Amino acid sequence: MLSMPDDVILQVTDLVKHFPIEAGFFRKKQIGAIRAVDGVSIAVQKGKTLGLVGESGCGKTTTARAILRALEPTSGSVLFRTREGIVDMARLGAADLKKARADMQMIFQDPYSSLNSRLPIMDIIAEPLKSHGYPKAEREERVKELLELVGLRAEYARRYPHSFSGGQRQRIGVARALALNPALIVADEPVSALDVSVQAQVLNLLLDLQEQFGLSYVFIGHDLSVVRYICDQVAVMYLGKIVELADVDALYEDPRHPYTSTLLLAVPDANPHAPWRQDTVKGEVTGDEREIVGCSFAPRCRYAQDICREKTPELQNVNADSTHLSACHFASEITLEGVS
Template structure:
């Protein structure tokens, strides 16, 4: 029997209008997320990687309904959350929580740690005052801090400690899914490993499901079961973590992985240099979004957008290099000219 995914995303889009002139007329749209589809099974970690501006964080906010999608569906636990009212969505957010990138900006400096951790429980009407205080102490200890830290304020903690508090806050409502938006990118490398190991331990202890958004490929490999690669608002490759890192199929993924440093002075890795700049998302190129920078560009790449298809077991890629239909499509294009 096939496992039913906890989260299923189909055709997700988010277009932001571009306004010009004194009257603010809409002259176009920035396609921040453009037709993204994936699923996440219960208990697994899906990593989402890509360059800055590729739509990773926007995707995370759409899954939380912090932004409303332009099109597409987001099914969480069998329910399409894009059709829910604000009150209905508030109830769902008990089961979906977020850990933000900046541990300095995500905690209210005017509130004590106890107040910050109690807030999700107060908002959702969970537990009595006494039970909330007990839960605050419990989860501070779970993330490696002490119960006496509850009386302190955010400015009295280091960046790593603040991110532990952010993780504790996300755990307070006993969620099923946690969306971690670059949770370690603002931390020192030595602290990053501690926080990642903590997240893995918590996943086992509380049976959590993660969506882990990051630009650091080595970090994603450490924590993810599967990895999706985004470019210019589109998902261009998705596969099991080891499969993706050992045998990347998409030219963009190959270039990203070639830039990851190997901790071996005798190993010489031939880096693939991507030429040119990322196209303007308000005016993306026709066909494959990567064709303007791809070393393997073909005629079909400039005219037909490749579909994200499974090319190997559990390994999907959106690239005409692996498309058996590409030859037929080229003939059709030549015949129509």
């Protein structure tokens, strides 16, 4: 029997997703693997938001997709609390997976490509209901309810996506994700394609819905200001691994991994008086297929010692109540700058 703590809705353990690199024309042979996700363990509390942050190519989207099993994970388990008990998403058969997905939905980054331009809004939002066998009359009723829930008018159901702005389209994407009353929503950069004035509308909508329905979110983002605004806990990823995981304020104010500190200090805050450090890190992400010996951030890290290049650091507690984890050999020795 699968089990996890009562207040946890999703528990990912040692999730791995490798993409094979093949060579050869007639006989394909695997010559290596891209380690997009390399042993990720996270847990999402009921009614809370876990943020996944990192630069492009760090594996945050792959993690999200592997959680939903939109991608087949290479190994690891994804325990998820559905209405009918705990399941391991990574091992479910097709029929059970479909059932489980009613409780776990996704919001996509690009509100332009994620809505089918040939379908009216009614059909787009009703799609998950249809695939789960709801009768037509019920579907139409629910779509109208959902449109109003996300702040659009019920009459809009007949219109096509082209007549909506980016922010409205993202609301439609949210309505579709809510159609089956999920408990968990995986949101992959849901506001990064939106203009600032509209971004706030969608962020507040997500917060309101969370309050109203007790939703849990996995929120993927690269904008650290947005992540601070919406998340309760944050996991920082670097080259397929989690390097730091903590409650949002602890992570921002007292980062314990050099990469987290680097990221935070590199953000130009929308305040001309706030400090901005542009020289915190040299170089850029070196993405290649070789297995990295030691800490993957070591080549760019100013604190790197010999041990960092020899031994891979484990994600370890840095405080007594084990809410703050860091994968750095010197997590408790170095003092790092955060943002207050």
